[in-house]
Amino acid sequence: MDSRFRGNDETLRNTSPIQTQVMLDITALRAGIAEREILKGIDLNIKPGEVHAVMGPNGSGKSTLAQVLAGNPAYEVLGGSAIYNGEELLELEPEVRAQKGIFLAFQYPVEIPGVTNAYFLRSAYNEIRKARGEDEVDPLEFLDLIEERMKLVEMDASMLNRSVNAGFSGGEKKRNEILQMAVLQPRLAILDETDSGLDIDALRIVAGGVNALRRPDNATIVVTHYQRLLNYIVPDFVHVLANGRIVRSGGKELALELEERGYDWLLDAA
Amino acid sequence: MSTAIESLVNREYQYGFVSDIESDTVAPGLSEDVVRLISAKKREPEWLLDWRLKAYRRWLTMKEPHWPNVKYPPIDYQAARYYSAPTSVKPLQSLDEVDPELVRTYEKLGISLNEQKFLSGVAVDAIFDSVSVGTTMKEELAAHGVIFCSFGEAVQEHPELVRKYLGSVVPYSDNFFAALNSAVFSDGSFCYVPKGVKCPMELSTYFRINAADTGQFERTLIIADEAASVSYLEGCTAPKRSTNQLHAAVVELVALDNATVKYSTVQNWYAGDEEGKGGIYNFVTKRGKAAGVNSKISWTQVETGSAITWKYPSVLLVGDNSVGEFYSVAVVNNHQQADTGTKMIHIGKNTKSTIVSKGISAGHGNNSYRGRVQVMPRADNARNYTQCDSMLIGNRCGAHTFPYIEVANRTATVEHEASTSKIGEDQIFYCKQRGISAEQAVSMIVSGFCREVFQELPMEFALEAQQLLGITLEGSVG
Numbered sequence: 001m002d003s004r005f006r007g008n009d010e011t012l013r014n015t016s017p018i019q020t021q022v023m024l025d026i027t028a029l030r031a032g033i034a035e036r037e038i039l040k041g042i043d044l045n046i047k048p049g050e051v052h053a054v055m056g057p058n059g060s061g062k063s064t065l066a067q068v069l070a071g072n073p074a075y076e077v078l079g080g081s082a083i084y085n086g087e088e089l090l091e092l093e094p095e096v097r098a099q100k101g102i103f104l105a106f107q108y109p110v111e112i113p114g115v116t117n118a119y120f121l122r123s124a125y126n127e128i129r130k131a132r133g134e135d136e137v138d139p140l141e142f143l144d145l146i147e148e149r150m151k152l153v154e155m156d157a158s159m160l161n162r163s164v165n166a167g168f169s170g171g172e173k174k175r176n177e178i179l180q181m182a183v184l185q186p187r188l189a190i191l192d193e194t195d196s197g198l199d200i201d202a203l204r205i206v207a208g209g210v211n212a213l214r215r216p217d218n219a220t221i222v223v224t225h226y227q228r229l230l231n232y233i234v235p236d237f238v239h240v241l242a243n244g245r246i247v248r249s250g251g252k253e254l255a256l257e258l259e260e261r262g263y264d265w266l267l268d269a270a
Numbered sequence: 271m272s273t274a275i276e277s278l279v280n281r282e283y284q285y286g287f288v289s290d291i292e293s294d295t296v297a298p299g300l301s302e303d304v305v306r307l308i309s310a311k312k313r314e315p316e317w318l319l320d321w322r323l324k325a326y327r328r329w330l331t332m333k334e335p336h337w338p339n340v341k342y343p344p345i346d347y348q349a350a351r352y353y354s355a356p357t358s359v360k361p362l363q364s365l366d367e368v369d370p371e372l373v374r375t376y377e378k379l380g381i382s383l384n385e386q387k388f389l390s391g392v393a394v395d396a397i398f399d400s401v402s403v404g405t406t407m408k409e410e411l412a413a414h415g416v417i418f419c420s421f422g423e424a425v426q427e428h429p430e431l432v433r434k435y436l437g438s439v440v441p442y443s444d445n446f447f448a449a450l451n452s453a454v455f456s457d458g459s460f461c462y463v464p465k466g467v468k469c470p471m472e473l474s475t476y477f478r479i480n481a482a483d484t485g486q487f488e489r490t491l492i493i494a495d496e497a498a499s500v501s502y503l504e505g506c507t508a509p510k511r512s513t514n515q516l517h518a519a520v521v522e523l524v525a526l527d528n529a530t531v532k533y534s535t536v537q538n539w540y541a542g543d544e545e546g547k548g549g550i551y552n553f554v555t556k557r558g559k560a561a562g563v564n565s566k567i568s569w570t571q572v573e574t575g576s577a578i579t580w581k582y583p584s585v586l587l588v589g590d591n592s593v594g595e596f597y598s599v600a601v602v603n604n605h606q607q608a609d610t611g612t613k614m615i616h617i618g619k620n621t622k623s624t625i626v627s628k629g630i631s632a633g634h635g636n637n638s639y640r641g642r643v644q645v646m647p648r649a650d651n652a653r654n655y656t657q658c659d660s661m662l663i664g665n666r667c668g669a670h671t672f673p674y675i676e677v678a679n680r681t682a683t684v685e686h687e688a689s690t691s692k693i694g695e696d697q698i699f700y701c702k703q704r705g706i707s708a709e710q711a712v713s714m715i716v717s718g719f720c721r722e723v724f725q726e727l728p729m730e731f732a733l734e735a736q737q738l739l740g741i742t743l744e745g746s747v748g
Contacts, residue, residue, distance in 0.1 A: 070703050074695065098705035110700035114718025123714065124704035131705065163718065180704065 023048050023219050024069075024089070024188060029080035031068045037078060038064045040244035046188070049216045053230055053255060054223045056241035057263045062223045063107060065241070066192040069221075070104035071097050084188070098124075099131035101187030101218075105177040105194050112164040117176065120164045121146060121183050128184060149182040152209045171202035178209040185213070190221045195229035207232030227259035242267050295354040300347055302326060305453050308353050312422050312456075315429060318436075325442035325452030332446045338609035339638040339670055340578050342514070342551065350516055352454045352487070407471065416469050416500075417462040421489050424460035431462055435493055439522040439559045439586070447518040447580075448555040451487045455520070458488035463498035463529075472728055474503045490521040494529035496562065501532040503728060514542075514577060519554045527562030527589065532570070534727050535583075536735050539575040546605025546634075549577025556583035557613075560592035560621075568595035569612065570726040572735040577606060582640065584613035587621035587649070594623040597723040599735070601716075602635025602667070611641035611672075616652035616682070625656040628720050631667035638670040645682040652679060658688040661719050663712065691719075 022045055029042040038061045046052055056062050068075050069082065071094035082089040089097060112120065118139075125145075126136040137145070147157065153175045165173050174194055181189055191210065195203055210220065210233050222233055230238075230252065238254040239246045240263070247266050248254065258266075296307060305326050309319040334345070411418050417428060424432050442452035459475040475490065494500050517539065523531045533556075542549025552575075558567035569583040585594030596612035614623035629637040637660065645652045660669035675684055693715055701711035717724070717736050724732045 072699055074699075094699060094702035095705050095707050098703055104703050106700065106703075110694070110696050112697055112700070112715055112718055114721040115714050120701075120704075120714070123706055123710070124701075127705040127707070127710075184704065 021047060022083075023085060025081075025083040027081050027083075029065075029068070029082060030078040031064060031075050032078055033064070033075050038075075038244055039068065041080065042241075042244075042246060044239065044246065046219050046221070048187075048219055050237065051214070051220045051222060051233065051235045053235035053238045053252075054221060054241055055225065055227075055238060055255065055258060057267070058225065060241040061244045062225075062241050063192055066104060066107075066190045066221070066223050069097075069190055070094060070102060095127070096131075098184075099128050103181050103184055103186030103189045105174075105181060105189065105191045107193040107196060109165045109168075109173040109177055111166040111168075113166045115164050116161050117164050118143075118146065118160040121180060124180070125183055146179075146183060149179060152182050152212055153179050154205050155179055170197040171199065174198055174202065174206055175209075178206050182209060182213055185218075187218045188221070189213070189218070190223065191233075192223045193225065194222070195224055195226060203229065204232065227255045230255045240266050295351055298349055298351050300326075300350075300352055300454065304352055308454055308456065311353065312425070314425055317433060318425060321437070321442065322453050322455075325449050326454075328443050329446065329449035329453055332449055334446050338580050338640070339636070339672070340580065340607040340609050342578055342607075345514075345516065345551070347450075353456055410470070414467055414470055415464040416467060417460065418473055419460055421455075421458040421460045421491065424491075428460070428462065431493065432460070432491065435491055435522065435524055436489075437522075439524060439557050440520050440555050445555060447553045448520050451489060451518050451520045451555070455487045455489040458490045458519070459492075459504075460490070461492040461500060461502065463494045463500045465495045466497045467495075468498070469500040472501050472503060474505070476505045486515070486517045486519070488519045490519070491524075492522070492531055492533070493524045494526065494531045494565075496526045497528040498526075499530040499532075501534070501728065503534040503536070505536045505538065505734075514549060514551055516551045516553065517576075519556075521554070521556040521583075523556075523558035523567055525558065525560050525562060525565035525567050525592075528564045529562060530566040530568070531558060532568045533558070533583070535569075535571040535573070536727075537571065537573045537575055537579070541575045541606050542577040542604065544604050544633075546577070549606075550575065552576035552579045552581065554579075554581040556581060557586065558584070558594070559586045560589055560594055561586075562589040562592070563618075564591045565589045566593040566595075568593075568597075568726070570595075570597040570723065571599070571610075572720075572723070572727070573598070573600040573608060573610060574735075576608075579606075579608040579610050581610050582612055584615070585623065586615050586617065587623060587652075588617045589621075590618040591620045591622075592618055593621070595726075596623075596625045596627070597726045598627045599630070599720045599723045600628070600637055600639075601630040601632070602637045603632040605634050607636045609638040609640055611639045613642040613644070614654055616643075616645045616649040616654070619648065619650045619652075621649055621652050623652075623654045625654070625658070626722055627656075627658045628723055629658075629660045629669055630663065630716055630719070631660070631669050632663035634666050636668040636670075638672060640672040640674075642674040642676070643684055643686075644675075645677040645679050645684065647678045649679050650681045652682040652684075654682075654684045656684075656686045658686070659719070660688075660690040661716065662690065662692045663716075 024046040026042055026044040029039055030037060031039040042065060054062050054065060064075060068077060077090050122139065122142045125142065129136055155175055165176060168176060194206060198206060207229065222229065222235060235252050238250055238252060240248040296304060302323060305322050306319065309322055408418065440448050442449055461473055463469050492500065492502055523533060525531045539550035539552055540548065560567045567585045571583060573579050583596060587594050594614050598610065600608045600610050602608050611627060612625055614625065625641060627639045629639055631637040639658050641656065643654045643656065656673065658671055662669055669690060671688055673686055677684060693712060697715055698708050698711050702708060724735060727735055
């Protein structure tokens with residue numbers, strides 16, 4: 001990263017002088033979809049600078065947790081709270097959460113035909129700047145910024161003029177998510193199964209991008225089924241989700257244990 | 271650009287004001303006497319009065335068409351006024367004589383009638399109710415031999431051209447509304463580009479209905495002589511009124527050998543309120559004749575206003591190797607209805623037509639694409655490509671497609687593609703997750719959907735069109 005890159009980072013960062021000790025405090029969170037309860041009481045604490053991996057078998061509620069934190073209206077919150085920098089996150093509109101620094105890298109990035117990647121990204125970037133009382137950037141300034149960020153995910157400039165995710169390969173979509181993350185510089189990034197459907201080279205690129213964006217004052221939640229991604233993005237904590245609850249938390253070695261033993265022994269214990 | 275759209279989506283119909291201008295208005299009702307009165311007020315020659323009367327008599331025998339997929343209560347043609355003119359502009363010699371209130375009206379609309387201040391290099395003819403109130407850039411156009419003036423002026427100054435081409439593309443007997451227009455048309459724009467001349471600037475007409483209960487029946491005639499080319503744009507606005515007003519215009523385009531006419535419309539007539547009260551009935555006949563070899567006629571329309579839109583800008587592909595194009599975005603929201611599309615009639619050999627139609631429906635809006643592609647027996651190697659896409663926003667609106675294809679020549683190639691999509695909750699959530707509000711997301715997604723059409727518009731109008739979409743779709747997502 002060159003110095004100019006850093007300079008841009010500073011302008012994007014929330015400059016609030018108060019750094020609360022806990023960034024996100026989730027308590028007894030219950031949520032579901034279509035009257036079916038999926039999350040049955042989640043407790044999780046995340047501090048700035050930390051990387052948390054959320055693992056678990058299919059259907060355990062990993063993606064639901066990611067979607068609920070981002071505010072997807074398809075999910076209903078049934079109880080509990082999620083205090084983000086002293087504020088109840090669950091009451092905020094999704095775009096307000098985004099403006100306050102929450103970013104979800106989608107498991108299935110959505111296609112928007114006819115809207116160029118460059119225009120979409122600049123709109124998002126400017127909305128977030130506006131919400132922070134900063135000036136919008138014009139297309140030329142933005143081009144400088146984005147070209148820098150594209151190197152992180154080894155993306156070709158031609159991607160900027162293609163429609164958002166339309167006709168992208170699986171790997172391109174995931175890289176595009178990380179590019180958006182690199183541009184928007186979130187305080188709390190949630191990666192939802194970002195490794196699914198990636199070959200080893202794409203995985204390396206995506207993980208490299210995520211690692212380059214790690215800073216002492218931001219945090220990351222990595223939702224994944226497999227330990228593989230965690231070889232590249234090394235977590236501080238690993239949580240195992242089963243049947244809507246966290247059944248085990250530990251350090252990065254827990255992921256390796258899961259890789260070796262599978263999930264069944266934890267499910268039985270739960 | 272995003273701020274512009276954002277501020278615009280939060281704005282109501284901004285052209286809904288009424289200007290307080292003294293006007294010369296005839297009593298409501300339609301008769302031969304009214305037709306004679308209009309002709310007399312405009313000091314028209316005998317042949318034109320005869321033509322109007324023939325049209326009027328023909329109109330009396332015709333029935334209002336009810337095949338379009340639109341619903342409205344019966345129109346009382348005797349209740350409307352057929353002529354209204356600002357009294358102050360009658361013998362207009364120069365733009366300096368324009369009533370200052372009128373100038374202010376156009377400034378409110380963002381149109382400067384002052385040539386010195388007009389920076390964008392577009393010549394404008396402004397039509398207020400029934401008459402032209404001023405045409406800019408005339409001298410510069412005249413230096414190139416281009417005639418661009420009000421229709422009334424053309425009748426006085428260039429009667430031979432008007433007589434030769436008036437009704438040559440849309441005969442007075444063509445349809446009910448065209449016949450009505452031919453009988454009572456008041457003014458409009460006229461343009462003639464002589465042989466070999468590429469018109470040096472964009473030409474533009476802004477139509478404004480101001481007076482209450484007045485129909486607007488303008489007539490536009492554009493002729494590109496051999497190897498000439500011209501690009502023309504019309505924009506339209508009207509005050510908010512709780513009663514419906516009828517707008518029945520006729521536009522005729524003629525392209526001779528190797529000539530090109532490009533006609534763009536950004537239609538923003540008042541659309542009625544959220545309950546569907548008021549708004550303009552926009553019943554318009556637009557047709558171009560690609561008469562010469564290698565001639566080309568291209569229509570681009572962005573239809574965002576009007577309570578009801580009924581129009582089919584069409585091309586008669588007469589000359590061999592002639593080209594017809596139709597690019598359309600039609601948006602309906604609240605209780606708006608649109609039945610719009612095109613006709614491509616292939617008559618000459620090696621003729622080629624392209625149709626790209628984008629229909630967007632929101633609220634209780636009902637949007638129909640109706641198109642005819644006809645290949646006549648002589649039209650060897652005719653080609654047509656049609657793409658017809660509909661987008662739905664919400665679940666109370668409708669999208670319909672009525673394509674008619676008639677081919678009478680085995681060598682023809684006709685393609686039709688159609689799609690219907692819905693703005694997905696997932697798309698909106700994706701945008702919101704990136705910090706973009708729902709309304710801005712819709713505006714962005716819709717603009718993306720319409721991109722192929724916007725690309726056909728002259729630069730500054732493409733932006734205007736995009737902003738209009740934002741306003742029209744305001745409040746269409748919860």
